[in-house]
Amino acid sequence: xxxxxxxxxxxxxxxxxxxxxxxxxxxxxxxxxxxxxxxxxxxxxxxxxxxxxxxxxxxxxxxxxxxxxxxxxxxxxxxxxxxxxxxxxxxxxxxxxxxxxxxxxxx
Numbered sequence: 001x002x003x004x005x006x007x008x009x010x011x012x013x014x015x016x017x018x019x020x021x022x023x024x025x026x027x028x029x030x031x032x033x034x035x036x037x038x039x040x041x042x043x044x045x046x047x048x049x050x051x052x053x054x055x056x057x058x059x060x061x062x063x064x065x066x067x068x069x070x071x072x073x074x075x076x077x078x079x080x081x082x083x084x085x086x087x088x089x090x091x092x093x094x095x096x097x098x099x100x101x102x103x104x105x106x107x
Contacts, residue, residue: 029054033088033099039106042081046103048074054088055097064089064098081107 018107040046051071052058059068063086064076078084085102087100 022072029090029092029095029097030098031049031088031090031099033053033086033101035086038102039104040078042105042107043077043081044078044105045075046084048076048086048101050099052088052090052097055092058088058090060086060088063103077102078105080103081105 013103020029033050034046036047036049048064049072050058050068050084053070055070060066060068064074064083066086068074082105084103084105085100086103087098088104089096089098091097
């Protein structure tokens with residue numbers, strides 16, 4: 001499942017005008033974040049793959065947590081059933097890019 005991308009500026013988070021967006025501006029931070037497979041059985045493994053560009057560090061939350069490198073792969077075992085959301089936030093120190101992927105664990 002392809003990630004939905006939302007690019008934000010730290011200034012935008014403070015209610016001030018933000019530069020950038022999801023366009024092709026050369027100053028935009030970019031990220032690719034993919035979960036495979038997007039549907040699996042309980043006890044199955046999902047592979048999360050991400051690459052961010054022009055960022056210094058990333059942080060994972062929601063279905064996973066902790067500091068992450070700007071690019072990587074992680075294999076996670078999912079028990080139970082239902083929708084799981086994984087969110088990754090990457091930053092260059094001034095701006096952030098946030099991406100989420102959703103995985104369905106179906107019995």
